[in-house]
Amino acid sequence: MPGTLRNTLAVAAAIAALGTAPAVFGQQAPTAIKIGWAISKTGPYVGGASITTLPAYQVWVKDVNAAGGIMLKSLGKKLPVQVTEYDDRSNSDEMIKGIERLATQDKVDFILPPWGTAFNLAAGPILNRYGYPHLAVTATTDRAPELAKRWPNSFWFLGTSTQGAHALVDVLTKLRTEGKIGSNIALISVADQFGIELATAGRAAFKKAKFNLAYDKSYPLGLQDMQPILTEAMRSNADVFVAFSYPPDTFAITAQARLLNYNPKIFYTAVGTAFPVFKQKFGASIEGQMGIGGINPQSQEFKDYLKRHAETTGGSEPDRWANPVTYASLQILQQAIERVGRIDRAAVIKEIQTGSFDTIVGKVKLQNNLRVDGWQVGQWQGGEYYGLYPENLPGAHKILFPKPAWTK
């Protein structure tokens, strides 16, 4: 029976493939620096991973190898980067297995993290156990300082939820002091870790700054009809609308707010606002819409990055928030390796903890493993997404206020 034969062959092939693990030439000098990652190439997380994380990885690998590789002083030469990648299928267990495979089977020199807050948190303990630096970029959590203590090899690049919420509150407080907005805020948030943490931190910060939450609801991930929520938010007559939202909802909220002609003085949406496809979809009508993240589009490094990004990914643009930071985190890794001069993960971790690095998002110096000076609030102005806050960052733009009417 052909099925029997085929099946036997398949099993035999499987065993053979598992048995013949790549031979290890421990004593020979390495010919490449092995980099690995397990990331969502399929499943629900692919939307975020394939805009923010994976392209940044690919651009970096291409850049490094185009420059001849990473300089290792101990060898006196540059070594190219060689990549092993797995698809975690947006499944937590697969992701962990993938990292374990990279660490123990492929014995890669460095592991780049998966996409998303949940997966970075889940990857934390294993990367810690195997002693790999953990460059957690796409993870925003208030527990970051605590986790950085628990896992000294982990580095958190986007700040905490509280930071994000406080930044927004600072921007709003200033506007209120100038008499431009009242104290009422309509707040909605997605019922996912990220949205909830931001909303929780936001509520506390708003309260402390004596703002009043005229409307405050969370909605489940995957909800497609935002109209009832928006109608209620509209009815609250607040000057400020804040949505701690995720990509598909950010799109739906924007589209439906425009439709309802819901035009508060401040219109803020979170993840997805900085996506290139967001601009592509809504064109000029999102003028003045605020969101999370931001960049300094004037910076030459970023302009160059845009070009290289487009070349590598077939013309697509990076998002204006975590994608450039992801690339920057890899620049930090590279510089740390070069300063250490050999593949010594403990020393590299130490260097990242203490060193100061030049990246496409400016100079980065981590404090207690946290990057504290990233863009927290951005705004679309004239077709570009500018960082507004912190105001002391180079390239900080002036706020466009009030948000202009939606264009039809």
Add this chain to the structure above:
Amino acid sequence: MLPGLILGGMYALVAMGLTLQYGVARIMNLSYGEFLVAAALATFFLYTGLGVSPLLGLLIAVPAAYVLNWAIYQLLLVPLVRRAKNRDMLEVDSILATFGMLFVVQGLAHVLVGGQYYSYSYLSIPLSILGSTVALNRLIALLFAALIGLALYFALTRTRAGMAIRAVAVDPVSAGLVAIDVRRASAFAFALGGALVAAAGVLVSVFLTLNASMGVVFTTKALIVVIMGGVGNLLGALLAGLVLGLAETAVARLIDPGLTLAANFALFLIVLLWRPTGLFGGAAR
């Protein structure tokens, strides 16, 4: 009220094809949603790349999907139908086979367009009707859903081919006895179901943000609607879709937006507890 109707109309639209595929051809098609997303993404590229309007896209996607699904039925599913001794076996086999198909279609979509979100604006013009504001594109989608649903309903109840299809849905064995070519009727129903899901894909693409991994969301919705309405019952699917849409909107407005999806599933479960074969279902199995 109107937004709820529009949402419900979308659910019904998404589910109509599955009613035919499962109710008549007895194929529990788990890759259903992938075909919807494929049609939606194709529309996106036709519109943004070539400037083909989505409504024109219907004319391309629907016949193409019909032919494709007809071929899939004849090539891939007929062997399963032939070897199945009874309905249970076909159900299990079709679940397994279409589960494989789900991965193939999704994988192809990923290779072709990657995993990013796709979204475009088309006829996103506000209209004020009965005190609520709705988007023209959603209204058009609803109108098309209603048109397609009506056309299908009349086709099924007033034409010979429709009669044959309904007979196969009720009892394939007896249908064979009265000289209905069951295989042909099933292939036709499956292909027509495929064409309908493509139409749904084109229509939802004008107002939803999608990526290549989201097919399963629609498969789920369609399954829930079809089962709640009663397998093979078009009116049941329409009604179930509308009820779910209205409930979702009402819960969001009156109780808590956080419970909308929970309310949807709870409603579905309660209906099944009350009527174990759906709103308009016949005997089980």
Add this chain to the structure above:
Amino acid sequence: MRAATAAYGMFGLALSALLAVVPLLVSGYYLALGISVLSYTVLATSWALFSGPTRYISLATAAFFGIGAYTAAILGEKLPWPLVLAVAALIGIAVALVVGLSTLRLSGIYFVIFTFGLTELVRQLVTWYEVNIHGSVGRYIFVDVTQPVIYWYLLALAALVFLAGWLIGRSRLGLALRVIGDDEGVAGHCGIDITRAKLTVFSLSAVFMTVTGAIMAPRWTYIDPAISFNAFTSFQTLIMALFGGATRLFGPLLGVVPLVVLFELLGAHFPNYFSILLGVVFMVIVYLLPQGVAGLFTRGPPRLRTVGIGARLAERIGRVFDRPQASPPPVAAADGEAVPEILATRGLRKAFGGLVAVDNLELSVRKGEILGLIGPNGSGKTTVLNLISGAYRADAGEIRFRGQRIEALKPHRIAQLGVARTFQLVRVLGSMTCVENVIAGLAFRSPAVWGGRAEQMARALVDRVGLGARAGMPADELTYVDQKRLELARALAMQPELLLLDEWLAGLNPAELNDGIALVRSLRNDGLSIVVVEHVMDAIRSLCDRCVVMNAGCKIAQGPPAVVLADREVVRAYLGDADA
């Protein structure tokens, strides 16, 4: 057989011991692979415990798995680890009972999608609770449970699943599930408490799934509803079990191992084409291995084993069906009657929508008589049998069997009291042999017979209906007439006092008819009371002591066959006015 079983047992022990040392030898990736294989082995095997024999395809796996994971997340740092698992198991049982009770009326695809919807509902509710009450969706589980410990827990759990499955497979509970899977209606009339059988095994399988979730949770450190209630878990479990072969205990294992390895190979070598290749491989498997992997090694459904190692333990499991029973009162003759009544109905009524199938029917069956229930098609005869046997619930009226009211009882209770039946359209348990069919009649009656004695008695009954030569043949390979005989043997196995035969003699050729009549008569001579619904007038004339004639749901005549068949109204009912 005994030696083979012992060998299997030894092999199982040796294998477990061998597998137990794995974490000492390998770590990291291979250990992760081992954990993956074990967790899916437990999930798929426990899934198949319930869904394999009953053919109820459940997609609630992820719900139980997620509940376990959440229990671990909430209690992990508060209670000792084994206690956490115990609590998870209890919660699993509680949820399974609720789910089981609510899905009793559902079957087929409705059951499938219900269980799926349920998982989603649980996920949404947990999310809502976490957001609004707990104030955070994700939870961290910083418990000190290492990978080898997780592995060992899972290995122990897998061993338990196999032990449980093995014991159930040779117990009356296992037989009950297979009967339910073949024909739920027949199961009830065999005396099987369907609710109890389904709930017991469904809860058991849920316990294993829940505990698996609890054991796996610390592996992830961080869980949120999307991770724990991942619908993909349900699908993957189902696919692996079906691919391996869900009707055999070791079938799911044969699906889990190759598929986990396959996923790994494809994922490792073709990360960008994983989906396509997986899908293609999958479809190839479906087309080439219709019976699952287990089908390569064995043919046909598993055979019932009632004796051998574990039989005593299995016997205990079967006692889930036994209930203390008051001995029925002796049947006494009422005043002025020579022969006592065994069955009496009064004011019996049943309507389907607007159609009144049985209307105010008075009927009595005396002990030791053959009562013919006759009438034109659609006059309500079969409905009467369905009311007596409990398949339908009467709208009004009462039914007394041996003086006890039974109209509100479930079919299995009525069957256990001593009412057995056959069906108008013959209903045998197609996947089982003749002997197994009859054992199904012995094992759930009151008092039940099981083990070696059941096999002997079943063989004797198979012989009695003339199927001795085909005792080991699957019932669906029998001819129509032989299936009728088998159905009678199964009914007789119930040791009934009242036997309901629904057109049992229809479709027989003259020689077979004579044999059949003689057989039924011999049963009466053994002391049975029999109600026959029949159209074969010769049989009625020669068999029946009395006849009741029905038309349009009403009794229109009763008396000795010769008298009623000459009645003008009866003739009119059968043949219309012109011939009357």
